[in-house]
Amino acid sequence: MGARNTFQVLVFLPFILLFGAMSTTSLEVGYYKCKQTCPQAEDIVKGVVFKHVSKEPGLGAGLIRMFFHDCFVRGCDASVLLNKSELNPNPEKLAVPNNPSLRGFEVIDDAKSAVEQVCPGVVSCADIIAFAARDAAFILGQISYEIPSGRLDGRVSNGDEVLKALPAPFHNLTVVKALFAAQGLSTDDVVALSGAHSIGRSHCSSFTNRLYPTIDTTMDEGFGYFLRGQCPQNAMVDGVVPQDFITPNKLDKQYYQNVADLKGLFFSDWSLLTSSETASLLNDFRTTPGLFEAKFAESMVNMGNIAGLGQGEIRRICSAVNY
Ligand code: HEM
Ligand SMILES: *[C@@H]1O[C@H](CO)[C@@H](O)[C@H](O)[C@H]1NC(C)=O
Numbered sequence: 001m002g003a004r005n006t007f008q009v010l011v012f013l014p015f016i017l018l019f020g021a022m023s024t025t026s027l028e029v030g031y032y033k034c035k036q037t038c039p040q041a042e043d044i045v046k047g048v049v050f051k052h053v054s055k056e057p058g059l060g061a062g063l064i065r066m067f068f069h070d071c072f073v074r075g076c077d078a079s080v081l082l083n084k085s086e087l088n089p090n091p092e093k094l095a096v097p098n099n100p101s102l103r104g105f106e107v108i109d110d111a112k113s114a115v116e117q118v119c120p121g122v123v124s125c126a127d128i129i130a131f132a133a134r135d136a137a138f139i140l141g142q143i144s145y146e147i148p149s150g151r152l153d154g155r156v157s158n159g160d161e162v163l164k165a166l167p168a169p170f171h172n173l174t175v176v177k178a179l180f181a182a183q184g185l186s187t188d189d190v191v192a193l194s195g196a197h198s199i200g201r202s203h204c205s206s207f208t209n210r211l212y213p214t215i216d217t218t219m220d221e222g223f224g225y226f227l228r229g230q231c232p233q234n235a236m237v238d239g240v241v242p243q244d245f246i247t248p249n250k251l252d253k254q255y256y257q258n259v260a261d262l263k264g265l266f267f268s269d270w271s272l273l274t275s276s277e278t279a280s281l282l283n284d285f286r287t288t289p290g291l292f293e294a295k296f297a298e299s300m301v302n303m304g305n306i307a308g309l310g311q312g313e314i315r316r317i318c319s320a321v322n323y
């Protein structure tokens with residue numbers, strides 16, 4: 001390195017470090033406690049989530065999926081919550097992977113109003129999603145972890161970005177892995193987070209390409225015929241089935257058994273069997289008690305670290321930017 005280059009590095013290093021620290025990991029566990037801005041925030045959210053999810057477990061599945069769909073598009077910045085507006089005429093919320101299947105919005109709105117009553121204007125909607133997903137994982141899977149917070153809410157929501165960033169049920173492992181890698185997530189994260197398909201539901205339209213005109217050879221044939229019964233070809237409405245027929249409301253390792261039995265709903269689920277790395281991890285999760293739960297917690301924290309694109313705000317209402 002020449003003298004001039006050395007000089008430039010030394011002069012700019014403090015700036016690089018400063019801006020690096022500002023844009024990357026400013027999240028911390030217990031952010032609203034440490035900052036003394038809203039020590040009760042996480043407890044308030046937890047209470048609201050418990051109220052809703054104990055009545056309707058499917059909402060817990062919705063919240064965990066909402067966290068995923070939020071974080072993969074522009075980082076975890078609550079962009080998924082924004083309604084259509086002049087500023088955002090084509091919001092993420094209306095994009096095909098979210099509309100009409102994404103659910104749990106009323107839980108977030110309820111939690112936000114409860115938090116605003118106690119400490120107005122300090123807790124972001126993005127953090128509320130992260131807390132709610134964590135609480136749902138506890139209610140449905142007794143999975144317990146701390147999630148760093150201090151996220152800001154974005155002002156931009158663009159539906160075109162959703163299809164580009166999110167994996168689709170017909171994607172193969174190569175594509176799924178690449179989309180996770182683009183978010184800084186590993187192959188282990190792919191396998192662990194896919195275990196969320198042990199709860200909630202799917203619309204028939206997400207997998208009927210595997211049933212008609214012939215049952216895909218990547219699916220157990222008997223299961224295929226059974227799903228045909230649940231999802232008739234010319235039905236007037238798009239039906240729904242549980243992701244996991246064995247323990248539908250339990251966030252547990254049953255998903256990995258289902259996939260091993262060729263009884264996952266999606267081609268993307270089956271595709272975990274197509275590399276030795278993912279197949280062997282799948283087998284570990286399937287057979288080792290506690291392993292899935294531990295790794296799922298870790299991967300949810302990793303997913304929650306996907307950074308937003310910079311400037312943000314604390315929204316007053318989660319479905320609209322501040323004006
Ligand atoms: C690996 C790639 C993934 C693909 C291709 C995928 C695809 C899908 C699809 C198509 C549905 C059904 C939507 C419907 O038709 O109603 C679904 C549901 C769901 N997904 Fe995924 N997903 C993936 C990863 C994840 C991850 C990482 C999570 C969270 C950690 C997740 C959580 C869920 C949950 C909880 C449901 C049920 C939602 C409900 O009941 O409302 N998925 N997913
Ligand atoms: C996965 O899908 C992509 C895009 O459709 C395709 O280009 C690639 O060849 C596929 N890879 C495998 C291993 O099937």
Ligand SMILES: *[C@@H]1O[C@H](CO)[C@@H](O)[C@H](O)[C@H]1NC(C)=O
Nearest residue numbers: 082083084317318319320321
């Ligand atoms: C956003 O849309 C939902 C449902 O479409 C509605 O209930 C809610 O009030 C809207 N939010 C705002 C701020 O207009």
